[in-house]
Each structure stands twice: as C-alpha cells, then as structure tokens.
Amino acid sequence: xxxxxxxxxxxxxxxxxxxxxxxxxxxxxxxxxxxxxxxxxxxxxxxxxxxxxxxxxxxxxxxxxxxxxxxxxxxxxxxxxxxxxxxxxxxxxxxxxxxxxxxxxxxxxxxxxxxxxxxxxxxxxxxxxxxxxxxxxxxxxxxxxxxxxxxxxxxxxxxxxxxxxxx
Amino acid sequence: xxxxxxxxxxxxxxxxxxxxxxxxxxxxxxxxxxxxxxxxxxxxxxxxxxxxxxxxxxxxxxxxxxxxxxxxxxxxxxxxxxxxxxxxxxxxxxxxxxxxxxxxxxxxxxxxxxxxxxxxxxxxxxxxxxxxxxxxxxxxxxxxxxxxxxx
Numbered sequence: 001x002x003x004x005x006x007x008x009x010x011x012x013x014x015x016x017x018x019x020x021x022x023x024x025x026x027x028x029x030x031x032x033x034x035x036x037x038x039x040x041x042x043x044x045x046x047x048x049x050x051x052x053x054x055x056x057x058x059x060x061x062x063x064x065x066x067x068x069x070x071x072x073x074x075x076x077x078x079x080x081x082x083x084x085x086x087x088x089x090x091x092x093x094x095x096x097x098x099x100x101x102x103x104x105x106x107x108x109x110x111x112x113x114x115x116x117x118x119x120x121x122x123x124x125x126x127x128x129x130x131x132x133x134x135x136x137x138x139x140x141x142x143x144x145x146x147x148x149x150x151x152x153x154x155x156x157x158x159x160x161x162x163x164x165x166x167x
Numbered sequence: 168x169x170x171x172x173x174x175x176x177x178x179x180x181x182x183x184x185x186x187x188x189x190x191x192x193x194x195x196x197x198x199x200x201x202x203x204x205x206x207x208x209x210x211x212x213x214x215x216x217x218x219x220x221x222x223x224x225x226x227x228x229x230x231x232x233x234x235x236x237x238x239x240x241x242x243x244x245x246x247x248x249x250x251x252x253x254x255x256x257x258x259x260x261x262x263x264x265x266x267x268x269x270x271x272x273x274x275x276x277x278x279x280x281x282x283x284x285x286x287x288x289x290x291x292x293x294x295x296x297x298x299x300x301x302x303x304x305x306x307x308x309x310x311x312x313x314x315x316x317x318x
Binding site for chain 1 (some may be wrong): 252276309
C-alpha cells in the first residue's frame, strides 16, 4: 500500500530533465502535455534565463492522452531527445495521436520501433507515475505548478518570472 | 460557521443519491468515508478537483475508504457533471432542503452553497479529520486526504 500523505518534493537530481542557464535560479515545472495552461507556461519559460527542470503531473482522469504523451516524452529521453520531443508536444498540441508521435520521432531521427516499445515499457510508465504521485504528495493539485525553493506556485507564471527571481 | 471538528459525532443528515434515494448518517457506519464538499458542478476548480481525486480512488479503497462528492446542486446536475467528467465518484445532493447538510457540517457558504471542504468519518460515525479550503477557489491536494486518514 503506497503512501500518499504529505512529503516534500524530491530534490532535483541527475534523474531529472534539466536545461537552461546553469547559473540561473532553479525552477521545477510540473506539467501535463494535454494542458493548455501548461503550453502557455512552456512558452513563457522556454527561453527564460532560468535553470528549468520538468516533471510530469499526468492525471489519466483529466485527459486520456495525459499519461501516453508523458510516456512518449520519456521514451524520447531514452534516445537522448527528451527536450526536443517535449517542446514539440507543447508547441503542436493539436497533433498528438499515435501517428503524430511516430512522425515526431521520425523527424527527430529516433529509432521509431524502439520509441514505440519504450513508450509502453513498464519502467517508463513507472517514471511518469512516480513523478505524478510525488507531486501529489508535495501538495500539487493542478497544472502548471512551478516549484521554486520548495514553494509551490500554481498557475501560468508571469512573463517576467526570471527577472523577479534574479532581482 | 466553522467546519465540524475531529472527535465530533456526525450529525443526522439526509442527502439525495443520484437515483433519488436517500443517503443518511447510518450509511456512513461500518466503513471509513471521505466526504468532499464542493461548491458547483461544472465549475473549473470543482472539475479539476474531482478528476484529481479520481486518480487516488484505488488507493483509498485499499485503505477501506470511500469518497463521496457533495454539493447543493440538484441530483440531475450532479449526474450530468459526473458523466461529463467520466467520474466514478458517488455524488450526493444537498439540494432539498438546500444546504441543510452543509450547514450541519459547518460548511455552508454565506452565498448558500457548499464550501470546499473535506471531512473524513470513521466507521463509528465520528469525524476523524476535517479541512476547509481557505477559499472556494483553492483546491485541496490529495495529500491532505491521506494525511487525514492517518490522523
């Protein structure tokens, strides 16, 4: 019986997907590729002067593609192309059926057969589930939610977030 | 008005089930219940809340707990809401007399609708834990439900 009581979010580690300015403030973005507000958050954060980590908060009851798309991104990660796939999911949210995912994988030069196996791999599903449940334990209830220094900020971030954080 | 406190015996109440039957205090006895009071069917925060909680129904069942969703909406509105969400949470209507159960639990908003609150009841009909969100617009995380079960 798993514990879903309150617990702090895990610290960012080598297991996380992180990009951006290594000297910038660390922001952890809990998101869902089917969430329109997350797509707006992605727009605002993508080129901001931040060190950005992304974690899945994929709720199956919210949208039937929430978990499959998160698994697809993790499958792309196994071939070293997480961020490119992640960006494409937010930037072309109207095309996320399986054939669209295969086309994306092909365009990124991935081994599509391996991508297809990996996105259905129990270990990949477990990553998405673990991140989502850890987010729940940390008190996350909606997407997008940003975690900055252990403080949770639900909702679309302001345009000048990086400026606010760097003073 | 404040949400009913832990240690208090659940008051007598009657709510309407989806098929028009009655759900009363006696129906809570014998098992742990999580009563989720929410303001309005189809509103954004309420929709997000019930889809989020759907994710942990299995975990609640493992702990012998059942979650019920309660609002002052009519049972037909709740049924349509449940269908739209694809939710499996049982809805209980506090429509007639409006807000009577919410009032009895201390969670009736001055506007005449249920506050956003959670009340966990033990198998003996005693409140085990209770929580009211700071405002109807705040969405309590699932972590609070499980904290309440361990309280």
